[in-house]
Amino acid sequence: MINFIHDFLRAVIRVSVPLGYAGLGELLVEKSGLLNISIEGTLWLSALFAFIVNYYYENPYYGILIGMFIGIIYYLLFGFLSMYVGLNQVLVGVALNLFAYGSTFYIYRFVFEWRERVSIPSIRSLMNDIKIPFLSEMPLLGYIFFNQPLIVYIFYIVVPIIFILLNKTIYGLYITSIGENPEVSDKIGISVFKYRLICLFIGGAFVGLGGSIFTTYLSNIYLDHMIAGRGFIVIALLILGSWSPLKTIGAIILYSFVEAFQYRFQTLFASIMVFLPYQFVLMLPYLTTVTVLIVIGRRIKPPSWLGKQYIRVK
Amino acid sequence: MRSEAIVKFIKILPIIFGFSLLLLLIMVLFLLSGLNPITSCQLLFYYGFGTTTYLSEAFLRSIPILFISLGLMFPFMAGIWNIGAEGQFYVAAIVSAAIAIYSAWMPFPIPLILSIIGGCLGGAVYALIPAYLRVTRNVNEIFTSLMLNYIAIYSVSYLILGPLRNPTTNFAETPPIPGSAIIPRIFPNLRLNFLSILAFILIPITLIIINNTSFGLSLKFMGQNPIAAEFIAIDKKRIIITTMFISGFLTGLAAAHEVLGVVHAVRQGISSNYGYISIGIVYFGGMNPIGIFLISLLAAGIINGTRLVSFFTGIPIGLSDMLFGALPLLIFISNKAVEKILNSILIHRKRWME
Numbered sequence: 001m002i003n004f005i006h007d008f009l010r011a012v013i014r015v016s017v018p019l020g021y022a023g024l025g026e027l028l029v030e031k032s033g034l035l036n037i038s039i040e041g042t043l044w045l046s047a048l049f050a051f052i053v054n055y056y057y058e059n060p061y062y063g064i065l066i067g068m069f070i071g072i073i074y075y076l077l078f079g080f081l082s083m084y085v086g087l088n089q090v091l092v093g094v095a096l097n098l099f100a101y102g103s104t105f106y107i108y109r110f111v112f113e114w115r116e117r118v119s120i121p122s123i124r125s126l127m128n129d130i131k132i133p134f135l136s137e138m139p140l141l142g143y144i145f146f147n148q149p150l151i152v153y154i155f156y157i158v159v160p161i162i163f164i165l166l167n168k169t170i171y172g173l174y175i176t177s178i179g180e181n182p183e184v185s186d187k188i189g190i191s192v193f194k195y196r197l198i199c200l201f202i203g204g205a206f207v208g209l210g211g212s213i214f215t216t217y218l219s220n221i222y223l224d225h226m227i228a229g230r231g232f233i234v235i236a237l238l239i240l241g242s243w244s245p246l247k248t249i250g251a252i253i254l255y256s257f258v259e260a261f262q263y264r265f266q267t268l269f270a271s272i273m274v275f276l277p278y279q280f281v282l283m284l285p286y287l288t289t290v291t292v293l294i295v296i297g298r299r300i301k302p303p304s305w306l307g308k309q310y311i312r313v314k
Numbered sequence: 315m316r317s318e319a320i321v322k323f324i325k326i327l328p329i330i331f332g333f334s335l336l337l338l339l340i341m342v343l344f345l346l347s348g349l350n351p352i353t354s355c356q357l358l359f360y361y362g363f364g365t366t367t368y369l370s371e372a373f374l375r376s377i378p379i380l381f382i383s384l385g386l387m388f389p390f391m392a393g394i395w396n397i398g399a400e401g402q403f404y405v406a407a408i409v410s411a412a413i414a415i416y417s418a419w420m421p422f423p424i425p426l427i428l429s430i431i432g433g434c435l436g437g438a439v440y441a442l443i444p445a446y447l448r449v450t451r452n453v454n455e456i457f458t459s460l461m462l463n464y465i466a467i468y469s470v471s472y473l474i475l476g477p478l479r480n481p482t483t484n485f486a487e488t489p490p491i492p493g494s495a496i497i498p499r500i501f502p503n504l505r506l507n508f509l510s511i512l513a514f515i516l517i518p519i520t521l522i523i524i525n526n527t528s529f530g531l532s533l534k535f536m537g538q539n540p541i542a543a544e545f546i547a548i549d550k551k552r553i554i555i556t557t558m559f560i561s562g563f564l565t566g567l568a569a570a571h572e573v574l575g576v577v578h579a580v581r582q583g584i585s586s587n588y589g590y591i592s593i594g595i596v597y598f599g600g601m602n603p604i605g606i607f608l609i610s611l612l613a614a615g616i617i618n619g620t621r622l623v624s625f626f627t628g629i630p631i632g633l634s635d636m637l638f639g640a641l642p643l644l645i646f647i648s649n650k651a652v653e654k655i656l657n658s659i660l661i662h663r664k665r666w667m668e
Binding site for chain 1 (some may be wrong): 347395397443447451452453454456457458460461462463464465468469471472475476587590591593594597629630631632633634635636637638639640641642643646647650
């Protein structure tokens with residue numbers, strides 16, 4: 001039984017890390033006042049490209065790198081269209097999502113010669129677990145926290161860095177003030193466009209990294225709908241965490257408990273699963289967010305300029 | 315008179331420019347998939363609009379897009395971001411299918427009418443949730459409508475795999491719609507039905523509402539300048555509720571048309587992204603019913619055409635989704651480009667005249 005709980009908790013960490021990276025990336029971008037719905041499309045594309053590179057070069061870290069690259073490109077494209085061309089952010093997000101749905105479907109079949117192939121292409125080289133010498137022998141927590149792949153350890157470091165960046169440094173203050181009111185920020189000499197581009201760059205890298213974990217660690221095959229709205233789940237969890245890094249990570253871990261539970265206990269408690277269909281698990285974050293918005297909607301405050309357009313007046 | 319014609323031409327110019335960009339993109343994609351771009355483009359337009367059957371299919375596909383975009387035009391005009399058309403479509407589809415299946419014992423027109431009305435109200439009520447939250451709690455409707463989309467999609471997926479599953483087939487779909495709730499066809503050999511006519515009747519109606527009523531004027535006012543709208547006592551709350559109701563209602567009609575008239579069941583992915591495609595189409599059509607009609611017809615033809623070309627030449631489908639992601643972006647970019655070029659020409663000319 002204790003082994004079972006151990007495995008379950010490890011699975012929770014494993015499920016929460018990709019969402020956590022994506023959440024932190026989107027958090028940075030939304031803090032600076034850009035509402036990027038195309039996080040969903042970015043996850044789709046980076047998962048696919050990570051899969052392709054990993055399949056041909058048999059090295060998951062190349063996959064991660066290409067995923068980050070795709071994330072950066074897609075986020076900067078969003079930034080270009082919404083900030084410089086001046087399109088509405090929601091419209092750009094929806095359009096980029098559609099483009100990603102169509103192009104992943106197409107590219108996957110195009111690259112893996114859809115008609116000739118009989119078997120589903122699968123990867124042999126997933127990321128390995130690395131045991132940290134002393135920490136992994138800790139009685140309870142060692143196996144859960146310190147017997148994970150490299151990408152999880154980096155996540156442990158990234159969370160406090162983002163927290164400190166946003167809450168304790170002058171740059172965090174700049175980003176927050178740009179999200180609250182870019183006009184005033186511009187007048188007092190903060191370069192709105194520069195900081196937004198930096199946020200998009202870092203955020204895109206994180207989101208792409210999150211997307212590529214799906215095909216370099218969690219699964220050895222690629223499915224068309226493997227992301228299945230997780231980008232929107234991240235947006236929902238950001239609202240639940242009221243745009244604060246630690247609360248968002250908390251919300252993501254809570255959601256991961258449910259998702260890991262659903263994976264692990266599906267066979268064990270088949271009778272319960274009749275009452276708790278899998279669609280309900282996927283629906284849960286949205287339901288919770290909508291309920292929370294209904295109950296305490298007034299107290300959850302997004303950055304004031306989130307989704308609004310800012311045009312610099314010369 | 316002449317200057318009016320020039321203004322009209324300038325308005326159409328970005329659309330032409332955008333479409334040529336789109337055509338170029340299609341050709342590049344065909345070239346990348348190893349086809350001859352020019353003949354495949356000809357094939358695309360042949361399969362899209364070439365014969366009576368293909369043309370009627372294009373009309374048929376354009377009708378849900380037309381319904382949804384005409385509905386979405388109202389909230390967008392007032393600056394309200396309803397991106398929940400996808401979810402409203404699913405809810406309306408399952409409601410009208412359920413009513414049709416459970417009221418099949420009644421004589422012919424009653425189940426049909428009941429399920430159309432039920433579908434419309436289902437979509438409308440679902441659209442009212444974000445509107446209500448926006449009005450009472452000041453919650454951003456973008457978030458709520460986005461969340462409600464997925465709640466709807468998963469609920470429908472649960473229903474068609476569980477309680478409403480077709481017992482005779484292995485697919486995730488509802489039992490077929492009984493004959494007493496199927497919308498009759500206009501011509502026996504084409505799939506267009508009598509509800510399709512309503513879409514075309516709606517075009518002049520919406521045009522009149524937007525241009526000739528005080529409601530239309532206040533919509534535009536609120537969209538253009540929300541702060542000033544408060545000063546002249548435009549009831550924002552009422553507008554939010556009404557526009558969202560209209561948009562949900564028309565999305566419901568689109569779903570009823572699709573379920574009762576075309577597919578005759580509810581399947582997974584019944585909406586084929588119409589809810590998202592329509593958002594781009596509304597903007598592309600310049601928030602004008604006639605523009606929306608033309609663009610949706612063209613879009614429907616291109617969707618059908620790319621699907622058939624992909625099918626016959628053996629390249630993977632998915633091209634049409636890609637194109638409709640790129641379409642609004644291309645249009646907007648071309649819009650900006652034309653604007654800039656015109657501005658620079660005008661400035662240049664003014665200087666020259668001085």
